[in-house]
Amino acid sequence: MFLYRGKEGGHGLSPEAMQKHMEKWYAWMGDLAKKGIMGASEPLQPTGKQVSGSKKVVTDGPFIEAKEMIGGYTVVNAKDINEAVEIAKGCPVFEVDGKLEVRPIQKM
Amino acid sequence: MAENTNKEVDKIVDHLFRHESGKMVAVLTRVFGFPNIEQAEDIVQDTIIRALETWKFGKLPDNPQAWLYRTAKNKAIDLIRRQKVKHKIENDIAPLLRSEYTMMPAMNEMFTENEIKDSQLRMMFACCHPSISQEGQISLMLKTLCGLSTHEIAKAFLTSEDTIQKRIYRTREKIKEEKISLDYPGADAMVNRTDTVLKTLYLLFNEGYNSSHPEKLIREDLCEEAMRLLMLLTETPKTNLPQTNALLALMCYHISRFNSRLDDKGLIVLLKDQNRAQWNTFLIDKGNEYLQFSANGEVIHDFHIEAAIASAHANAPSYEETDWKMILQLYNTLLQRTNSTVVALNRAVVLGEVEGYEKAITELENMKGLEENCYYNASLADMYLKQGNSELAKEFLRKALTLTSSNAEIELVRRKLADCK
Numbered sequence: 001m002f003l004y005r006g007k008e009g010g011h012g013l014s015p016e017a018m019q020k021h022m023e024k025w026y027a028w029m030g031d032l033a034k035k036g037i038m039g040a041s042e043p044l045q046p047t048g049k050q051v052s053g054s055k056k057v058v059t060d061g062p063f064i065e066a067k068e069m070i071g072g073y074t075v076v077n078a079k080d081i082n083e084a085v086e087i088a089k090g091c092p093v094f095e096v097d098g099k100l101e102v103r104p105i106q107k108m
Numbered sequence: 109m110a111e112n113t114n115k116e117v118d119k120i121v122d123h124l125f126r127h128e129s130g131k132m133v134a135v136l137t138r139v140f141g142f143p144n145i146e147q148a149e150d151i152v153q154d155t156i157i158r159a160l161e162t163w164k165f166g167k168l169p170d171n172p173q174a175w176l177y178r179t180a181k182n183k184a185i186d187l188i189r190r191q192k193v194k195h196k197i198e199n200d201i202a203p204l205l206r207s208e209y210t211m212m213p214a215m216n217e218m219f220t221e222n223e224i225k226d227s228q229l230r231m232m233f234a235c236c237h238p239s240i241s242q243e244g245q246i247s248l249m250l251k252t253l254c255g256l257s258t259h260e261i262a263k264a265f266l267t268s269e270d271t272i273q274k275r276i277y278r279t280r281e282k283i284k285e286e287k288i289s290l291d292y293p294g295a296d297a298m299v300n301r302t303d304t305v306l307k308t309l310y311l312l313f314n315e316g317y318n319s320s321h322p323e324k325l326i327r328e329d330l331c332e333e334a335m336r337l338l339m340l341l342t343e344t345p346k347t348n349l350p351q352t353n354a355l356l357a358l359m360c361y362h363i364s365r366f367n368s369r370l371d372d373k374g375l376i377v378l379l380k381d382q383n384r385a386q387w388n389t390f391l392i393d394k395g396n397e398y399l400q401f402s403a404n405g406e407v408i409h410d411f412h413i414e415a416a417i418a419s420a421h422a423n424a425p426s427y428e429e430t431d432w433k434m435i436l437q438l439y440n441t442l443l444q445r446t447n448s449t450v451v452a453l454n455r456a457v458v459l460g461e462v463e464g465y466e467k468a469i470t471e472l473e474n475m476k477g478l479e480e481n482c483y484y485n486a487s488l489a490d491m492y493l494k495q496g497n498s499e500l501a502k503e504f505l506r507k508a509l510t511l512t513s514s515n516a517e518i519e520l521v522r523r524k525l526a527d528c529k
Contacts, residue, residue: 010157014257015125018160025164033166043162071161092164 001103002074002088008046009096024092032076037087039075075105125156128173129255132180134227135218137252139184139205142234142283142290143195145252147187155180177219185211228253228340229347230290236305237288244279245308247272254333264315264326302347306355306411309334313359328366335359351409353402358411360395361418364388376520380427392422413442432461449478457487465495482511486521498528
């Protein structure tokens with residue numbers, strides 16, 4: 001699973017540049033889909049609720065610092081983490097100083 | 109979803125973000141007031157970022173435009189509720205924004221097609237206020253109405269981003285100083301102010317059409333933006349004047365030749381050598397149509413004459429079959445009205461086609477103040493060459509060579525030099 005971390009991308013880019021950047025994402029994801037290695041892939045809303053402690057205290061976000069925020073996730077089918085890392089390297093997130101975390105999903 | 113990814117991409121219109129940014133900034137500035145334009149821009153920037161973050165996963169909303177407007181509206185309402193608008197909102201909508209009952213309907217109303225157009229028009233008039241410098245007008249218009257970043261504007265004008273930022277800053281200060289609002293000028297000033305807007309759009313178009321900019325795409329963008337804004341003026345009765353149509357006709361004729369002016373190596377192809385089959389007939393027809401619409405009212409505008417000249421060229425089957433006599437007459441009229449040296453220069457070249465190169469040379473030699481102009485020297489050389497005097501032609505071509513920094517132009521003059529035997 002890829003977790004896209006970091007603050008929202010595109011700050012300081014012009015609308016045209018952002019559209020170009022988005023088109024790269026389409027191309028990248030389209031490519032993963034074509035190769036049949038892409039599973040679920042969704043953006044997450046920037047805010048939510050945090051439930052904590054035994055008293056189940058509910059607070060509003062941000063849960064953690066903006067730079068650690070998870071913007072979305074993609075599940076890919078790879079034979080091991082190395083292959084997943086190779087796939088991740090093509091992600092356009094790196095063009096805007098974004099971060100991507102690769103985590104194997106625990107098989108039960 | 110995954111299988112649809114490529115199909116979805118097709119639905120994203122070219123320049124959607126850029127064009128919608130321009131519209132949203134215009135609307136939100138209308139809501140917040142001109143002094144609060146920066147807040148409007150921030151909201152639009154946030155909206156586009158949200159779209160990027162959400163849409164990049166491959167799913168597009170059914171109506172991307174409506175999605176953007178909804179997001180922008182909500183952000184704007186949040187801002188008003190939190191009272192974080194720096195300058196107090198003082199306009200006709202302000203009372204509606206103070207009550208929760210009317211806030212959302214008022215905001216919805218502002219994002220309807222007609223109101224969006226109206227906001228863009230108001231913004232255009234404000235950007236072209238006579239107290240703002242010409243270059244300030246163009247920069248501000250590109251930033252707020254066309255959604256270009258300062259970086260992109262700097263690239264288009266071959267200058268530094270810093271220069272453009274300062275220019276826009278100064279323009280904004282001017283807006284506050286002069287208390288320029290987004291209100292329309294009164295009925296008596298409307299025609300004059302529309303003419304100022306037309307002039308700015310004409311310059312913006314020229315910047316794209318004539319500039320020796322190495323990047324064709326940027327130049328095309330500038331022309332396209334000028335035409336897009338001009339179309340808005342033709343769609344609104346109070347600005348749909350005869351001269352508005354004449355200018356649009358002129359642009360259609362010019363742009364119809366855009367692709368045939370350079371060959372595949374990026375070298376300039378002169379009018380005489382252009383492949384007329386490559387001219388865009390759709391745009392020429394459009395030009396003819398707008399020129400028809402412009403033949404109205406009692407006043408002849410310079411744009412009428414310029415459009416008529418461009419029309420004669422665009423509708424001529426070949427260089428030889430061009431109606432040079434009529435073009436010369438049009439230039440005579442234009443010269444009388446403008447007394448411009450550039451017009452005089454162009455007229456002299458046409459004179460060469462009608463009354464012989466000898467006459468054109470005398471005319472050119474008698475002109476003052478153009479000695480350091482590249483086109484002047486190149487035109488004079490051309491006349492000498494056509495007359496058979498290659499020695500003098502070479503002399504003026506060598507002079508022309510020292511007066512341009514554009515690679516395409518240098519190459520053109522070099523080729524001409526090689527032709528002088």
